[in-house]
Amino acid sequence: GRKRRKKSKSCLPLNEILISVSTRAKSRVKIKCLKLVFDCFPYHANLTHFSPLFLSVLVKFNNCAGNKGVRYETNSLDFKVRADGTLFAAHHLSGTGLFLSFAVKIAAFWRKCFQSLQPGDVCPPEVAEIRHQSANGLRRQKRDWVIPPINVPENSRGPFPQQLVRIRSDKDKEIHIRYSITGVGADQPPMEVFNIDPVSGRMYVTRPMDREERASYHLRAHAVDMNGNKVENPIDLYIYVIDMNDNRPEFINQVYNGSVDEGSKPGTYVMTVTANDADDATTANGMVRYRIVTQTPQSPSQNMFTINSETGDIVTVAAGLDREKVQQYIVIVQATDMEGNLNYGLSNTATAIITVTDVNDNPPEFTTSTYSGEVPENRVEVVVANLTVLDRDQPHSPNWNAIYRIISGDPSGHFTIRTDPVTNEGMVTVVKAVDYEMNRAFMLTVMVSNQAPLASGIQMSFQSTAGVTISVTDVNEAPYFPTNHKLIRLEEGVPTGTVLTTFSAVDPDRFMQQAVRYSKLSDPANWLNINATNGQITTAAVLDRESDYIKNNVYEATFLAADNGIPPASGTGTLQIYLIDINDNAPELLPKEAQICEKPNLNVINITAADADIDPNVGPFVFELPSVPSAVRKNWTISRLNGDYAQLSLRIMYLEAGVYDVPIIVTDSGNPPLYNTSVIKVKVCPCDENGDCTTIGAVAAAGLGTGAIIAILICIIILLTMVLLFVVWMKRREKERHTKQLLIDPEDDVRDNILKYDEEGGGEEDQDYDLSQLQQPETMDHVLNKTPGVRRVDERPIGAEPQYPIRPVIPHPGDIGDFINEGLRAADNDPTAPPYDSLLVFDYEGSGSTAGSVSSLNSSSSGDQDYDYLNDWGPRFKKLADMYGGGEED
DSSP states (O other): OOHHHHHHHHHHEEEEEEEEEEEEEETOOOOEEEEEEEEEEBTTTTTTOTTTTSSEOOOOOOBBSSSSSSSEESSSSSSEEOOEEEEEEEEOOTOOBOOOOOOOOTTTTTTHHHHOOTTOOOOOOHHHHHHHHHHHTTOOOOOOGGOOOOOTTTTTTOSSEEEEEOOOOOGGGOOOOOEEEETTTTTTTSSSSEEEEEEEEEEEEEEOTTTOOEEEEEEEEEEEESSSSSSEEEEEEEEEEEOOOOOOOEEEEEEEEEEEEEOOOTTTTTEOOOOOOSTTSSSSGGEEEEEEEEEOOOOOOSOEEETTTOEEEEOOOOSSOOEEEEEEEEEEEEESSSOOOTSSOOOOEEEEEEEEEEEEESSSSSSSEEEEEEETTTTSEEEEEEEEOOOOOOSSSSSEEEEEEEESSSSTTEEEEOOOTTTTEEEEEEEESSOOTTTTEEEEEEEEEEESSSOOOOOOOOEEEEEEEEEOOOOOOOBSSSSSSSSEEEETTTOTEEEEEEEEOBBBTTOOOOEEEEEEEEEETEEEEEETTOOOOEESOOOTTTTTTTTTTTTEEEEEEEOOOSSEEEEEEEEEEEEEEOOOOOOEEEEEEEEESSSSSSOOEEEEOOOSTTTSSSSEEEEEEOSSHHHHHEEEEEEOOOOOOOOEEESOOOOOSSSEEEEEEEEESSSSSSSEEEEEHHHHEOOOOOOOOOOOHHHHHHHOOOOHHHHHHHHHHHHHHHHHHHHHHHHHHHHHHHHHHSSTTTOOOOOOOOOOSSSTTTTTGGGOOGGGGGGGOOHHHHHHSTTTOOOOEEEESSSSOOOOOOOOSOOOTTTHHHHHHHHHHHHHTTSSSSSSSSOOOOOOHHHHHHHHGGGGSOOOOSOOOOGGGGGGGGGGGGGIIIIIIOOOOO
């Protein structure tokens, strides 16, 4: 009732929801004796939309006989009650954002109530009291201040503003009241969708509504007096936008792709298309229905598919899907609202592309029943024949890929069939060499199948089996040695010409009359000969087991056997000769040199022997000293350690330092035994307390006395002193020469200078030089023909050469100075005179000198010529003046 609503301020008073609970007695008389009142809805602003099944409350009621025969009813159109007592919303409650909170007024004596009732009886006083209380709780409030929800159709054409409702308080007769509204659509964005007349309380909508933009509005109405004081508590205004069919269905995708296996039965699911309508889905405006408009191609039936009008599921409706005939279907699907009413509903279309996927319903078939091929013998990895098949399934898929098998005709496994991944052909390939002498032809039976198994109910075709005939061609095969490597055993040292064995080859070409010839291919020591016609092997030299050509007592040689076929063929064979050792090598003493102290009992020399033979022709060895010369046994003694070692030591108390040759006889244990007299060089030297030779002792042992050692040292000192004196003398001479050069004016130095080079090189014999390049050519054509401005740095420049003066045959002494000056002037003005570059250039000197021979000069002092004027020419002519001028000494 009203009192309870005041206590629960969070509850929103709405229309009462009455649930009648009735039960049927044996007489099937309906008794209504109790009403449940659902008092209010607590308001939650965040929730704005509810589905019909989201908002539900379970109402439980137990009558006197349990829960049998109980039925629930409600007077509200917004809610329904199921037979199990579940209360749920009948449709979307947009904009309310409410949870149900029930204040159910039920008396504690329901059981007693229904036990006391009989068919046709009325409720007892207690029940009437409950009904009276319930009626008080349902007392009507004042209608002016309780506004029911307001429904506004969307897309209204006006005129605007359009009145929706009038709000009025009962107190407006007593005082002046001002009305206002707040909320989204009034004072919150979107602004001024609704407004209210503050005096009359009339509320208006100012523009058309769009349910898809906003489906409901929740406003609060306020009533205050002229002073702004609250006259009434704010009331909630719920405005619902009524949906109109103003939106077409829209497919999620404009093109849908699906697939279905060929041969699928009717009713096979293919794909689902979905369209959404922005209108209210609980009304016909948003209820979409689907249908197929067209199907392309219309084969084998024009209605191969159907679509569920409500869900959009496309399924097959007819049999006969065959990918080999039709690989793809294009289906136009239409979606219409208003539950598919084409007269009133809005429609849209989409395209469904249905691909018929391949199944292996076509076995592969050979294009012909027999194939043939040819292969040379002894060849492998050769393609003999290509098998072609036809398969109508999807190319390059497991349903199309062919697998070939040889089911008969090749018990030894000479052939295999490989599949060409591009053409799907079967390539019959030789994997094991065939022999013409064994098989001249093969008859194969082959079968082809797919990588994927055949579909259910499909059988292999008889054309999936074929025969392959392969003929083998004969080729000239090389002879071969049946025993390879062949091993023989014999003693070393057999004489030359001994027949060792016959190493013959076999020619596998039984159907060809051919001769085989033999020759040596490898004989490292050149010990063997082979007969060219029968392969008999004889010795060409004595076989020595101790030779360097023997490895592990085995000598190995290879031979060649060649036939006279076309083309000729040859094979090789290896002969191994195991040489048995004989005692043909005397032992050798080891070591060859040793060292021992000059006093006995300080140390000894351990000796052994080396024998090129092997057991039993080696040790134990016998070591003994010869009786001649007698000094050997007088100075030395041998004591045996074991079969391979002995000790050599001094017999006398002292032996002068030096080198001694000690002969020792060594005998092996062969049959017959061999002996050898070996000489060991023993250095006898003075030793220190540890038994080691001292340095002086080692020198003394080499055969030099103390005097000789001192003489050698003095000679070394004298030689070093001479070298030092020579170096000092050379430095002093160099210093004097340098000082003398500084005292002489270079202008006055008329001595001939010798060019000194630090290194002369390896000589002309070591150098591959063309000395003709150092000579000036006789002609200048190679220079005159050059491009102007291009010149080698070591070439003589091109230009007019000045005329040098020609010396008279009989020069006058007075003309010598003029001649020299004119020559100097001409040389200074000669651009071609060297050096014209930094490189040393060998120039052309001409055909000869204009001066006469030096021998033509008269060195006699007789005559009337006066050469005293030479003293006036300066230091350069001082020598001539002394020779011809005639000084005071004359």
